[in-house]
Amino acid sequence: MEIISFNKGNFSVWTESAVVEFDEEELENSFMNIKLFVNSNESIGMNVWTVNYLNNKLSSFVLSENKVLVPPDIIVKSLHYENIKNAILEYLNEGDYI
Numbered sequence: 001m002e003i004i005s006f007n008k009g010n011f012s013v014w015t016e017s018a019v020v021e022f023d024e025e026e027l028e029n030s031f032m033n034i035k036l037f038v039n040s041n042e043s044i045g046m047n048v049w050t051v052n053y054l055n056n057k058l059s060s061f062v063l064s065e066n067k068v069l070v071p072p073d074i075i076v077k078s079l080h081y082e083n084i085k086n087a088i089l090e091y092l093n094e095g096d097y098i
Contacts, residue, residue, distance in 0.1 A: 001037070004085065006092045009039040013088060015081060027079040031072065036088060046073040046086055057074055 014035040017070075021028065029052045036044045049072040051071040064066050074091060076083040 001086075004089060006089055008092070009037045011036060011088065011092060013037070013085060015079075015084060017079070017081070022079060028077075029056070030079065032079045032084070034084060038092070048072055048074045048076060048079065048087070050079060051075060051077055 001014060003010050003012050004049045014037070016032045016034065022032070028050055031047060031049045031053050034046050034048055036046055038044065054072070054075055057060070057069060075083070076087050
């Protein structure tokens, strides 16, 4: 895994695509589970959705007493590794999450 520096240390990311093959359509219209490793001693499981997947979920979502839409941790244009890495880098640098 690639080690990436951010303003409070280093991180690496494991993506579900390491064990499951995604075709180009899925990379644009789906979701992926990832595991974020921060500063070698913390790991965080995250859910990443594409914008298209979010829009599809929202268009079919009907608010009712028993239905809840649980949002993702990160939304990206596509599930390509570089997009996910850059989103996480922004997430860690801009927020006070870690």
